[in-house]
Amino acid sequence: MxxxxxxxxxxxxxxxxxxxxxxxxxxxxxxxxxxxxxxxxxxxxxxxxxxxELLLLAPAHEPPTGFESAVLNRLHEARPARRTPMSKxxxxxxxxxxxxxxxxxxxxxxxxxxxxxxxxxxxxxxxxxxxxxGGRYLKALPILSSTGVRTGTVFLYQGEPSWLLVSLAGAPTDGEYRMTVIDRDGVAHPSGACQVRHGDAVEGYPLYRAVTEIARIQLDGPGGVHLEAHTA
Amino acid sequence: MAVTDEGLVAGMAAGDSQAAAAFVRRYQARVFGLALTIVGVPATAEEVAQEAFLRAWRYAGGYDPRRGAVASWLLTITRNAAIDVVRVSHERPYEPDTLLGLLDPQAERPLEGWPDADRVRTALHGLPHEQAVAVVLATFYGLTAREIAEREDIPLGTAKTRIRLGLIRLRDQLEVTDD
Structure with a gap:
C-alpha cells in the first residue's frame, strides 16, 4: 500500500x-x-x-455555579455498577x-x-x-468489495484525539465515496467522504466514539459501489 | 497537608469519589478557562469542561507521571475535548485577542500556585513572533499547517517550518529552565 x-x-x-x-x-x-x-x-x-505545557498559559475562569456538582453527578453515573455480594x-x-x-x-x-x-x-x-x-487501541481492518476483493485498509485509533484513516488502493470506480460508521446497536453515523482518483485515496477523520463500539465501516461510491470493513 | 495532584489522580483511578471532588475543585477554573479560550462560548465551554473531567476520571489509571505533570495531562484532555467540539461544529471561534493576550508579556498573570505558567510564558516570548503564533494556533486550536497557512496568508511550507522550528525552540528553552 x-x-x-x-x-x-x-x-x-x-x-x-x-x-x-x-x-x-x-x-x-x-x-x-x-x-x-x-x-x-x-x-x-x-x-x-x-x-x-503551553496549555498552562490559558487564563483561568471560574465556571458557573453548580459546575462542580454537575461534574460529580456525571462521574457518579459513569461509575461501573457495584457487584452484588456473593454467597459463601x-x-x-x-x-x-x-x-x-x-x-x-x-x-x-x-x-x-x-x-x-x-x-x-x-x-x-x-x-x-x-x-x-494517550492511545488505547490501534486497529487495522481490510476493506472488502461486495465480491470479497480487498480494496484497502481502515485504521482505527483510540486516543487523544481518536481518529480513523481510510486507505483505498484499487477501488472499482473514481469519485466521491461517502463513509458511514455503524455502531454495535446498528445505528449509522455519516462520517464524511473521500475522493478516489485512479482507484486510490488516503483520508483521515476524527473519530467520536470508542473503537470497541464500532461494528463496521461502509463506503458508498459512484454507480452503487459498496465497500465494507468489519471489526469482528 | 494537601493531597498531591498525583495522589488525587491515583484516588480517582481507584474509584474514590472524594478524590474526584477534590480534583474538580482544584482544577475547575483552569479547565473551564482553557475550554472557554478554545470554544469561546460559556455554555459550550461548560459542556467541554465537564467532558474533560469525565475523561480524566475514566483514564486516571493510565496517567503516567513520567510523561508530564497532572496539570498538563488534564489540560491536554481538555484541549482535545474542546477541539472535538470545534471540529464537529465546523466553526473556528478563536479570538485573535485571546491569542495575542497569550503572547503579550504584560498579559494577565497566572494564578498563584501556578509558577510553571510563568516559566512557559517566558519560553514562548523567546520565540520569534511568527513562530509563536503558529505554535499557539496549532496547539490551542488544533489548526492544521494548511489552515495556519491560509489564516496567515503564507505558503504551506512556511507554516510547517514555523510550527517545527517554533516547537523545537520552545522545547529547548523549557528543557534549559528545567535544568
Missing part, C-alpha cells in the same frame, strides 16, 4: 503531530514509524511535552475455578514465554507508541 516511512521523512512531521496540526495520514505515518524507532519516538515525546458457597466455587485457571495459566505461560519473545518486544513497542498520544 505505502512504503514504510523513514526518519528523514518523519522528522519534519513530528512537531505537527505533537501540536495536533498533522493531518490523519501524516499522523498515521509518524505513529507507524515511531513504533520501531527509539530516536524519533523520544523526539516526539519531548515535543509533545512542550506543546502540552458461590464464593468458594468461584475461588476454586480461579485457582484452577491460575495454575493452568502459569504452566501455559512458562511455555509461551519462551516462544513469544519477539511478539512481546513488538507489543511493548506498540504500547509505547500508543502512549505518546
Amino acid at each position: 505505502t512504503d514504510r516511512p523513514d526518519c528523514e521523512g518523519v522528522r519534519p512531521l513530528l512537531a505537527e503531530v505533537a501540536t495536533g496540526a498533522a493531518t490523519g495520514p501524516e499522523r498515521a505515518a509518524v505513529l507507524l514509524h515511531t513504533a520501531t524507532c527509539d530516536a524519533c519516538r523520544t523526539e516526539l515525546a519531548g515535543l509533545a511535552k512542550a506543546a502540552d 458457597r458461590s464464593w468458594t466455587r468461584h475461588l476454586a475455578v480461579v485457582c484452577a485457571v491460575l495454575v493452568a495459566a502459569v504452566l501455559t505461560g512458562a511455555v509461551v514465554w519462551q516462544a513469544t519473545a519477539t511478539d512481546r518486544r513488538l507489543a511493548a513497542e506498540h504500547r509505547q507508541t500508543l502512549s505518546v498520544a
